[in-house]
Amino acid sequence: MNLDIESASLILSAFLFAVGTAGVLVRRNAIIVFMCVELMLNAVNLSLIVFSRSLGLEAQVLVFFVMAVAAAEAAVGLAIIIAIFRHYEGVDVDRFNLLRW
Amino acid sequence: MLSLPLLLQETHAAYVPILPAWILLLPLIGAVVNGFGAFIWRGNKVIPGVVGPAAVIGAFAIVVVNFLAMRGAAPHDPTIVSLWTWMAAGDLRVGVDLQFDQLSMLMLLVVTGVSSVIHVYSIGYMREDPGYSRYFAYLNLFVFFMLVLVLGANFAITFVGWEGVGLCSYLLIGFWYENREFASAGKKAFIVNRIGDFGFLVAMFLVFVHFGTLNYETVFASAPAALAYGGTVVTAITLFLFLGCTGKSAQIPLYVWLPDAMAGPTPVSALIHAATMVTAGVYLVARTSVLFAMAPVSQAVVAAVGAGTALLAATIATQQYDIKKVLAYSTVSQLGYMFVAVGIGAYTAGIFHLMTHAFFKALLFLGSGAVIHAMHHAYHEVQSHEDPNDMRNQGGLKGYMPITFATMWVGTLAISGIIPFAGFFSKDEIIWYTGAYGYGILWGIALVAALLTAGYMTRLMVMTFHGENRTGAAAEPHLHEVPAVMWIPLAILAVLSIVGGWVNIPDALPVLPAVHALHDWLHPVFEPARGILEAHGLHDAHSSPIGGGEAMWAGISTVAAAVVILLTFRALVHRTWKPAAEATDPTGLAGVLYNKWYVDELYDRVIVLPLLALWRGCWRIVDAGLIDGSINGLAAGTRAVGWIGSLFQTGRVATYMFYFVTGVLVILATFLL
Amino acid sequence: MMEAFFFLLFAVMAAGGAIMMIASRNPVSSLMYLVLAFFALSGIFVLLDAHFLAAVQVIVYAGAIMVLFLFVIMLLNLGHREDIDMRGHLARLVALVAGSALFAAVAALVLRGDESTLASEESRLAVEAMVRARGAVGALAEPLFTSYLVPFELTSLLLLVAIVGAIVLARRRAP
Numbered sequence: 001m002n003l004d005i006e007s008a009s010l011i012l013s014a015f016l017f018a019v020g021t022a023g024v025l026v027r028r029n030a031i032i033v034f035m036c037v038e039l040m041l042n043a044v045n046l047s048l049i050v051f052s053r054s055l056g057l058e059a060q061v062l063v064f065f066v067m068a069v070a071a072a073e074a075a076v077g078l079a080i081i082i083a084i085f086r087h088y089e090g091v092d093v094d095r096f097n098l099l100r101w
Numbered sequence: 102m103l104s105l106p107l108l109l110q111e112t113h114a115a116y117v118p119i120l121p122a123w124i125l126l127l128p129l130i131g132a133v134v135n136g137f138g139a140f141i142w143r144g145n146k147v148i149p150g151v152v153g154p155a156a157v158i159g160a161f162a163i164v165v166v167n168f169l170a171m172r173g174a175a176p177h178d179p180t181i182v183s184l185w186t187w188m189a190a191g192d193l194r195v196g197v198d199l200q201f202d203q204l205s206m207l208m209l210l211v212v213t214g215v216s217s218v219i220h221v222y223s224i225g226y227m228r229e230d231p232g233y234s235r236y237f238a239y240l241n242l243f244v245f246f247m248l249v250l251v252l253g254a255n256f257a258i259t260f261v262g263w264e265g266v267g268l269c270s271y272l273l274i275g276f277w278y279e280n281r282e283f284a285s286a287g288k289k290a291f292i293v294n295r296i297g298d299f300g301f302l303v304a305m306f307l308v309f310v311h312f313g314t315l316n317y318e319t320v321f322a323s324a325p326a327a328l329a330y331g332g333t334v335v336t337a338i339t340l341f342l343f344l345g346c347t348g349k350s351a352q353i354p355l356y357v358w359l360p361d362a363m364a365g366p367t368p369v370s371a372l373i374h375a376a377t378m379v380t381a382g383v384y385l386v387a388r389t390s391v392l393f394a395m396a397p398v399s400q401a402v403v404a405a406v407g408a409g410t411a412l413l414a415a416t417i418a419t420q421q422y423d424i425k426k427v428l429a430y431s432t433v434s435q436l437g438y439m440f441v442a443v444g445i446g447a448y449t450a451g452i453f454h455l456m457t458h459a460f461f462k463a464l465l466f467l468g469s470g471a472v473i474h475a476m477h478h479a480y481h482e483v484q485s486h487e488d489p490n491d492m493r494n495q496g497g498l499k500g501y502m503p504i505t506f507a508t509m510w511v512g513t514l515a516i517s518g519i520i521p522f523a524g525f526f527s528k529d530e531i532i533w534y535t536g537a538y539g540y541g542i543l544w545g546i547a548l549v550a551a552l553l554t555a556g557y558m559t560r561l562m563v564m565t566f567h568g569e570n571r572t573g574a575a576a577e578p579h580l581h582e583v584p585a586v587m588w589i590p591l592a593i594l595a596v597l598s599i600v601g602g603w604v605n606i607p608d609a610l611p612v613l614p615a616v617h618a619l620h621d622w623l624h625p626v627f628e629p630a631r632g633i634l635e636a637h638g639l640h641d642a643h644s645s646p647i648g649g650g651e652a653m654w655a656g657i658s659t660v661a662a663a664v665v666i667l668l669t670f671r672a673l674v675h676r677t678w679k680p681a682a683e684a685t686d687p688t689g690l691a692g693v694l695y696n697k698w699y700v701d702e703l704y705d706r707v708i709v710l711p712l713l714a715l716w717r718g719c720w721r722i723v724d725a726g727l728i729d730g731s732i733n734g735l736a737a738g739t740r741a742v743g744w745i746g747s748l749f750q751t752g753r754v755a756t757y758m759f760y761f762v763t764g765v766l767v768i769l770a771t772f773l774l
Numbered sequence: 775m776m777e778a779f780f781f782l783l784f785a786v787m788a789a790g791g792a793i794m795m796i797a798s799r800n801p802v803s804s805l806m807y808l809v810l811a812f813f814a815l816s817g818i819f820v821l822l823d824a825h826f827l828a829a830v831q832v833i834v835y836a837g838a839i840m841v842l843f844l845f846v847i848m849l850l851n852l853g854h855r856e857d858i859d860m861r862g863h864l865a866r867l868v869a870l871v872a873g874s875a876l877f878a879a880v881a882a883l884v885l886r887g888d889e890s891t892l893a894s895e896e897s898r899l900a901v902e903a904m905v906r907a908r909g910a911v912g913a914l915a916e917p918l919f920t921s922y923l924v925p926f927e928l929t930s931l932l933l934l935v936a937i938v939g940a941i942v943l944a945r946r947r948a949p
Contacts, residue, residue, distance in 0.1 A: 005781055007884055009818060012785045014880035016792050016811070022873035023796035024758040026866055029859045031801055031847060033754060035808050038839070039792055042815055045831075049824045054898045057905075058917045063827055065922075067834055068929040072936030074839045078846045079943035085850050086946075092858070097752025755865065762872045769879040773886075 009050045016043035030081050030091040041070050116174035118201045121182045124160050128245040131156025135238035153237030154220035161213035177625050181254050192313050200254035204626040208251040211459050212377050216244045218590040219372040225587040243269035255315040256305045266378045267294045274365040283364035293358040297348015304341035321391040330395050339392050339399035350382025351433045352410045363425040367470030375432045375466050376459035383439040383455050387448050390630035400444050407440025408543040415553035420694035423490045424469045427561050438531050446634045447534035448627040449620050457523035460601045461515035464594035468509035471583040479579035491681040497570035501580040504588045506566045508595040515598040517555035517662045526602030529655050541646035555662040559669040571680050609651035787814035802853045812836040825910040
């Protein structure tokens with residue numbers, strides 16, 4: 001089997017994304033779920049970097065923005081988790097259905 | 102070169118209307134001033150009492166000046182005063198045009214003259230009413246619209262006035278709107294009139310379709326050439342017009358609103374529902390006499406309906422106890438006479454009776470108003486809630502109200518057709534021509550109705566003024582004559598009710614000098630219609646259907662009326678009635694008449710209730726069922742779909758992630774496959 | 775050969791770290807496995823000639839963001855084993871199937887795709903020339919400060935809003 005580094009990176013990216021997805025599906029802890037989302041973002045970053053080698057460096061700019069958004073998201077998201085923890089005395093995502101209906 | 106036309110102008114000094122717009126503007130200004138005044142000088146009894154009558158008397162003065170000018174010029178053709186173009190669309194051009202001819206001039210005199218008298222009377226009658234200013238605003242507005250109706254030079258302007266007087270009638274019938282029954286009477290008048298107005302509108306559309314214009318002059322000039330004599334079109338136009346007239350002038354089948362209209366203040370009944378507005382239908386038929394002359398079927402319908410109404414209303418009037426109801430049915434009956442006249446082609450006679458009727462019926466209504474005023478005051482003094490209108494509560498008033506008593510007897514003799522009072526000349530002329538033109542059955546009906554008229558009017562006088570007083574011991578000392586501001590109008594109208602008929606005295610009568618003033622005056626207006634009628638076989642037989650000349654039948658009818666009056670008087674003067682509160686409703690034939698032949702009940706059963714049922718059905722099935730159902734169904738469906746959709750919304754991150762993965766897999770699958 | 779070795783090493787580290795993250799019941803352990811995966815990813819970035827992003831990955835992600843996560847875990851006192859944290863067998867099966875299907879589908883697409891769908895040889899050469907001329911950071915700076923200048927500046931605004939929002943959300947309200 002003859003794989004170049006780019007194809008291999010894409011497959012790795014797909015694997016990491018799938019693992020992140022499975023993590024969101026299987027975990028209840030809000031912080032772990034959040035970490036899984038970060039993993040999925042990184043998987044996407046990896047594929048973007050692979051594409052940047054052939055399609056132009058603009059793809060790396062997108063990675064840059066993803067990181068900035070991820071940082072902002074982490075700040076706000078963790079603040080929300082803290083607020084929710086204070087209210088519910090826990091971070092079990094199954095107990096947060098405030099936005100339902 | 103210029104001398105000839107100048108000379109002609111000098112010899113035929115042309116009639117130019119003097120201040121024509123001000124005839125309309127003065128009452129309108131009065132209405133506006135009093136209308137706003139109702140909010141500004143709320144309790145003031147002086148300003149409305151000056152402004153209202155002054156506006157109408159001013160208009161009357163202008164009309165008199167115009168009348169004298171027209172009499173001097175004796176124009177053959179109408180004078181049109183165009184104020185401005187009201188609307189223009191395609192072929193339609195409707196101008197605000199006023200038509201001054203002998204017919205409208207006569208109507209102007211009657212309307213403004215009688216209105217002036219009644220306005221003065223109202224100063225006294227309405228003085229204690231809190232809506233004093235509002236009352237004069239409505240009354241002035243009515244005069245304005247009535248003058249628009251009379252002066253309109255095309256169907257549209259006449260229709261504006263027609264609707265306007267209907268509105269004022271509604272406002273004034275429901276003047277005491279706190280009383281639910283009175284407000285309903287106003288609505289009844291309005292709705293019944295709408296049916297008639299529909300006929301007027303359809304007629305107007307037909308006229309426009311066939312003539313391309315609504316101007317009277319053009320339509321009447323081109324009608325004989327444009328439409329076939331007795332054809333469908335002209336018959337349809339005139340019958341629809343007559344439907345409008347039956348509504349406005351209270352004829353069968355739409356007369357039912359007028360007796361209920363007595364809910365309004367009595368001067369209103371005198372002005373609107375006796376002297377002026379209700380004669381608008383007669384005026385309209387006379388105005389469009391050319392069209393009616395071309396439609397013999399319509400003429401027969403008009404005459405027959407008129408005669409039928411005259412008899413029906415007269416029979417009902419004999420068994421009413423409300424003094425105003427008697428007069429209301431009397432008005433319906435007299436209007437029937439007028440329609441008989443214009444229906445058979447005796448237009449001058451119809452307008453003549455319109456004029457004399459305006460005098461003596463206004464007099465009778467104002468007299469009844471005086472009686473009610475006195476009764477009301479007497480009952481008010483002793484805190485009684487008896488009905489002041491009911492004749493069973495009156496009786497013996499001649500001692501308390503001598504002037505009212507005397508003037509009302511003048512009116513009674515006038516309406517009964519006793520020589521030489523006004524009604525004799527006008528009503529006898531109608532009856533005579535009905536017979537002479539060959540309408541035998543209608544002639545008989547008219548004679549019977551005339552005798553009934555004498556009978557019910559005498560009954561009214563006896564019950565009100567003669568015999569024992571039934572007002573009640575407590576209230577009786579408080580009865581007294583009305584103030585001068587109210588009896589002076591009565592006196593003026595009494596004089597007019599005597600001399601009003603002397604403008605048209607037939608040749609045939611012995612002793613009396615023949616006078617053709619009215620006939621000559623109206624001759625130019627009715628000349629075209631009379632020409633058409635005579636060309637198609639209108640024949641004056643100069644004898645009644647069963648023989649005898651005009652002088653003989655005039656004598657017979659006046660003697661017969663006098664005999665009826667005497668017999669009725671003798672039969673009733675010693676009779677005693679129980680006061681209204683203790684009396685029972687009459688039974689038998691009298692009961693049928695008392696209940697007005699049950700026509701209101703019949704209309705209720707045949708028209709109102711089925712319509713109500715139909716609309717209720719529409720409401721239940723179409724509105725509540727179909728429309729509400731579809732909308733509620735849509736809402737329920739949306740809700741159901743939303744509920745199903747909401748089942749997917751668990752609020753759990755994992756569930757949403759699962760949907761997301763499923764979606765991604767579907768997209769990837771389309772790439773792969 | 776060397777490249778392939780390091781790629782394999784980093785790939786196994788990343789994949790293993792990711793799996794261990796979702797499998798570990800202790801949040802702190804999960805976090806450390808994720809940091810491991812991020813470090814491995816930064817290595818792969820280097821192999822892919824994205825040196826600047828590799829540095830940012832270590833500094834921002836593994837350094838800043840993950841430390842923030844760790845702070846929160848410590849703050850909320852969640853740093854111990856929680857059995858309830860993991861869903862039941864059915865959920866695990868669903869997660870396994872969904873994840874496998876997702877991976878399989880993407881991998882199949884990648885393997886099936888021929889070289890030309892990824893990039894032509896010319897554009898690859900153009901990118902390499904750009905990197906040679908400007909250096910790895912300079913080559914990235916070119917688009918970042920020209921065509922993407924406004925989004926870049928807006929990013930600063932986004933971060934400012936995020937800071938303010940985080941303070942407002944996490945502030946302890948007066949009782």
